[in-house]
Amino acid sequence: MTWTVGEAAKLAKVSVRTLHHYDEVGLLAPSGRSEAGYRLYTVEDLERLQQVMLFRELGFALPEIRGIVLDPEFDRADALRAQRNLLAEKVRRTEAAIDAIDMQLLEMEEGIPMTKEESSKMFGELFDGFDPADYEDEARERWGETDAYKQSMARTKRYTKSDWETIKAEGDANTKAFIALIEAGVPADSPEAMALAEEHRVHLSKWFYDLPVEFYANMASIWVNDPRFTKNIDKPKPGLAAYKYAAVVALVAKSTQE
Secondary structure, eight states: OOEEHHHHHHHHTOOHHHHHHHHHTTSOOOSEEOTTSOEEEOHHHHHHHHHHHHHHHTTOOHHHHHHHHTOTTOOHHHHHHHHHHHHHHHHHHHHHHHHHHHHHHHHHHTTOOOOHHHHHHHHHHHOTTOOHHHHHHHHHHHHTTSHHHHHHHHHHTTOOHHHHHHHHHHHHHHHHHHHHHHHTTOOTTSHHHHHHHHHHHHHHHHHTOOOOHHHHHHHHTHHHHSHHHHHHHTSSSTTHHHHHHHHHHHHHHHHHHO
16 A cells, blocks of 8 residues: 555645655655656555654654664664653653643632742752742733732731641632532532632632632633643542632622622
8 A cells, every 4th residue: 555645744744845855855765656756655654754753753853863764773663662751751741841830820820829949849849950930030020010919929928837728728628618519419500609609709818819709700710711720720620610610600690780
């Protein structure tokens, strides 16, 4: 079985021009030609193309890839194992970075800034050489001018370890109560769910920044509009972010009607 250059490009999700270039630089020459002179790719050619694309995904330059795949001692199985290990490590580091950023974004949105020591420890454990101060500057640039950020910074500066433990306990209790409603099949617009949404709003207003009910839904919309926040909130219970947001929307709607 053979594939034309267009078919091979479609399978590999690359452009025909890319395959032409790989041929020109001696990286991937098609094994055959049609009677009309068009390139024809075999199964072996597509396997070679897969190798090239995997190395490209890992950041290898074309001359480096050419040297690897054209080496007489090149072993495809060994190469696949090595590529898998490299990709797995890349995924691990990427997921760790995303989780770390999600954590800081969520805590910042809810008005819980991390201390420098906590930030350094968290990022230091994730990957070497990362400076938490870089992200701190970015956060300040994004939110530093908002009243909520300034108010939260002013309040949290004086909090003791005991205060933070109380804050965490209150937040955890609210989350567990929401999860209990979900598991019991209680609708998000029920009085019970709206009461928990109000409890959460009061919690934020008490410890971090003033949050009038009319602005609550705008603040909470990021829980469902940003996949990073959704993923973080849904960790203890899938669907928690959407349920909490629906409860907030119902609470705001009810409050504006009264």
